[in-house]
Amino acid sequence: MKAYLSVFRMRLRMETQYRGAVLGGVVCQIFFGLILIAVYRALYAGKPQSLPLAHVTTYVWLQQAFFRMLLSSDAELMDKVRTGGIAYDLCRPVHLYGFYYARILAQKLMGSLLRALPMLVFAALLPEGWGIALPASVPALALSLAALLLGLCCVCAMENITMAFTMRTLDPRGFQAMLNLLMMILSGSLLPLTLYPDSWQWVITLLPYAQMLDAPIRLYTGEYALPQAPGVLLLQGGWTAVLILTGMMLWKRNQRRLIIQGG
Amino acid sequence: MSYIHVEHLSKSFQIRKKREQGKLLREKQTIRALEDVSFEIEQGELIGYIGPNGAGKSTTVKILSGILTPDGGEALVGGRIPWRNRKEYVQHIGVVFGQRMQLWWDVPILESYSLLRDIYRVPETAYQKRLGELTEALNLGELLRTPLRQLSLGQRMRAELCGSLLHQPEILFLDEPTIGLDAVSKLALRDFLRWENREHRTTILLTTHDMEDIAALCARVMVLGHGRKLYDGSLQELLHRYDRTRTVDIRYDADGILPTLPDSVAVQREGDGLRLTYQPEKLATAELLALLQQAGPIREMTVQPQNIDHLIADMYREMGL
DSSP states (O other): OHHHHHHHHHHHHHHHHOHHHHHHHHHHHHHHHHHHHHHHHHHHHHSOOSSOHHHHHHHHHHHHHTHHHHSOOOHHHHHHHHHTTHHHHHTSSSOHHHHHHHHHHHHHHHHHHHHHHHHHHHHHHSOTTTSOOOOSOHHHHHHHHHHHHHHHHHHHHHHHHHHHHHHHHSOOHHHHHHHHHHHHHHTTSSSOGGGSOHHHHHHHTTSHHHHHTHHHHHHHHTSSOGGGHHHHHHHHHHHHHHHHHHHHHHHHHHHHTOOOOOO | OOSEEEEEEEEEEEEEOOOOTTOSSOOEEEEEEEEEEEEEEOTTOEEEEEOSTTSSHHHHHHHHTTSSOOSEEEEEETTBOTTSSHHHHHTTEEEEETTSOOSOSSSBHHHHHHHHHHHTTOOHHHHHHHHHHHHHHHTOGGGTTSBGGGSOHHHHHHHHHHHHHTTOOSEEEEESTTTTOOHHHHHHHHHHHHHHHHHHOOEEEEEOSOHHHHHHHOSEEEEEETTEEEEEEEHHHHHHHHOOOEEEEEEESSTTOOOOOOTTSEEEEETTEEEEEEOTTTSOHHHHHHHHHHTSOEEEEEEEEOOHHHHHHHHHHHTTO
16 A cells, blocks of 8 residues: 555645746646637626536636646656556556556546636635635535545546556557547536536546546535435436446457567 | 576567568568576576577566566566566566666756666665665766766766666666676676675676676576477586587698698698697597697697687577577
8 A cells, every 4th residue: 555655745845846837838838728718708698608607717727726637648658558657567566557547547636636726726816707616515516525525536547548448558648638539528628518518418427537626616606406416416427436446448458469679 | 486587588579571472461570589498596696698690689688677578478576466466576686788878968967866876765864874885886976967978978878877776676677788898897886796795785787799798697598499499507507518629729840841630630820830629528638739740840739719709609500509
């Protein structure tokens, strides 16, 4: 167990070293947030939508704040898989899936926390109609935090599956671009999932992508009422378990047919 | 039984060839990386494993370190089968892949070592003792708090080596550890390997293209070519078998003197002197000397054995590699 904790801590520390990247990320995501909100404000001014504007701005800020959790991968890890540096990890007395899971978890956790905190402070200072609203209630906040944690576990499991595929194709770029697009659309990063038509909602909220950030945000804004919360958390947990098991299976199969190329 | 026991080991890979013109599908080609390779290695041996690129050296190392599963044959290292129970097995081995990195790029190397300590579950006191010993032997003391990215290639290789030995493995697989190192780093690395081998009786299997490494370290070498073992024995004997030519550089007092020599001696002008290549088996050195002296007074002269790299190249050529 110590090995996994240790690699987790190591990756956390590494993430804190790139302060320039954090600053750059914060500025970039704030910029994106402001632009998106300006667009929604224009849209609402022309034709008011069913959803209150404050919900949309809150949704946008939370998405932007935790952008790093969804759409970023451990470049060093990907490189290792691509170039064969993974040979070293195969000679370690550790469970490879767990070892990488701990690493990905640390990167996503620290990477998004470092960016989310300053951004949320910034968004809270903005005037109404631009900034982030308070959570629906204190229990709603607590539940959304729990859901965020589950969402994080879910993303990490997904990322580990991507890694397992990278090991087969050796070049992650093609399908990573495709997966990222899927992620952008289906996680609500591009357009809040709450704005999709009602007839879509039941499908789109059941997919794994909705478990990552959309579910915690809806708990925060009160879109999901408190009595719905257990069901939401259960769905999140279910998907996380499924994705982890799938990833483990893929890694196991990979290990069996593994060839590290070149000298 | 010996420490490493390998019998009839074979492994082939399927690769896809480039699509030929006029054909719809790419053809598959089977590459036999290892064919029926057998050998025994005793505990505490320091063995050189050589062969041209693509001979199957790395494949052997990967099989013995539990990364690859062979298609056929047996292998036992310290009584364990490498590809069974991978997690338990790798606890006892150390590996250095000269072209890859195991330490973390952006963090001080000491932290990478702590991670390795936790991965191999090395007790703290044993870890401190071993770390102290290795940092001294590898002269790493001042570098421990430096991030890997700031180290030179030679320093990095020493740091990598330390990382592979922290858990005191019984055997160390070295895959081209001196690649790209300068002379000083190479010598230091060799000294260290000799020390580790003597001090802890660590078995070392050294894969390299650097014949100087082999000559300096290994009493025994195995030569691999096209996936087969071609030679297994002392380096001296191997050299003796292929070391058939000598080079003589000679300069006479007067310019333009050309001795009369049999056809078996190759003559070449080199600056204001001559370079002769002859085979002592065909023409005894004493006879050659006599012929050279007949031609006129000799100003200076050196006799050199063949360069070891040339020799190995000749050997590979003769073995059809």
